[in-house]
Amino acid sequence: MANTKILMDGLCFPEGPRWHEGRLWFSDMHGPNVIAVDLNGKSEIIATVENSPSGLGWLPDGRLLIVSMKDRKLLVRGPDGKLSQHADLSKLASFDCNDMVVDAKGRAYVGNFGYDLHNRAPRKNAEIVLVTPDGKAQIAANDIQFPNGTVITPDGKTLIVGESMGACLTAFDIAADGSLGNRRLWAKMEGALPDGIALDAEGGIWVASPISGACLRVIEGGKVTDKIEVENQAFACALGGPDRKTLFLATAKDSNPVSSKESRTGRIETIQVKVAGAGWP
Secondary structure, eight states, rough: OOOEEEEOOOEEEEEEEEEEEEEEEEETTTTTTTEEEEEESEEEEEEEEETTTTEEOOOOOOOOEEEEEETTTTEOOTTSSSSEEEEEEEOSSSSOEEEEEEETTEEEEEEEEETTTTOEEEOOOOEEEEEOTTEEEEEEEEEEESSSEEEEOOOOOOOEEEEETTEEEEEEEEOOOOEEEEEEEEEOOOTTTOOOOOEETSSSSSEETTTTEEHHHHHHHHEEEEEEOSEEEEEEEEEEEEEEEEEEEEESSSOOTHHHHHHOOOOEEEEEEEEEEEEEE
16 A cells, blocks of 8 residues: 555654544643644644543534543543533543543443553553443443444444453443443454554454554454555554544654653554445544
8 A cells, every 4th residue: 555644743642543524633742732733734622631541532412522541430521612511431441541432312332441550560461441322331341452443333232342451452342221242353463562542434443553563354253355554653643534434553763751742653544445434433
């Protein structure tokens, strides 16, 4: 494939990209801002989250949900632009919260680190927390090896999550009440570290893999069909644009909260792909 194009640079550490209403929305995690940028590179700071923003999504009424990492909360942005607490996940999430997917009904599925990654603590598995539109939270799945990027299929019946430290994608059935069941391996990814992911209309999943210097397209079972290399490391991806055939890549040299503020190597890069995005986000 052709080389990527830089849409925006000079960022600390971009994560959680989402295409919404003609712009790419993402969290500059260590910035710590939520930013929206159009295809011409014109950007706007949407919100500042002092405890580090991560996953993004929208409620059916259009309000923006933002994961606040360090205090393990889910925030909601009101029509006036002010942030308020949507749910407190501190008693359910083992460590800093991170990525999230929000379905058509406004149900949010939030992952967390499970342990203190940046200070090299011993690895511990983590939870996926389900937050209903009224702000009630409960554990939907346990024993996930660093749950990260998450997608939901167009029929709303299957959730697929990247287990970063498990080097795999794991699928769950979504019940009518939003609970998760029938856990199964969707794809094993030897030599990769699944971070942010994006689902396409043919059932393929683009997987940003920080240790690979690339974004990989994987089909169920684990076969890699496409590979897009980047200069630094790919930490997240999203399919968007007018036809959902623009693959947006969130890249940086590293994810360290301190060094990333100094180096500001974070970029949003783009490349056109053949298959349009599907499902959520």
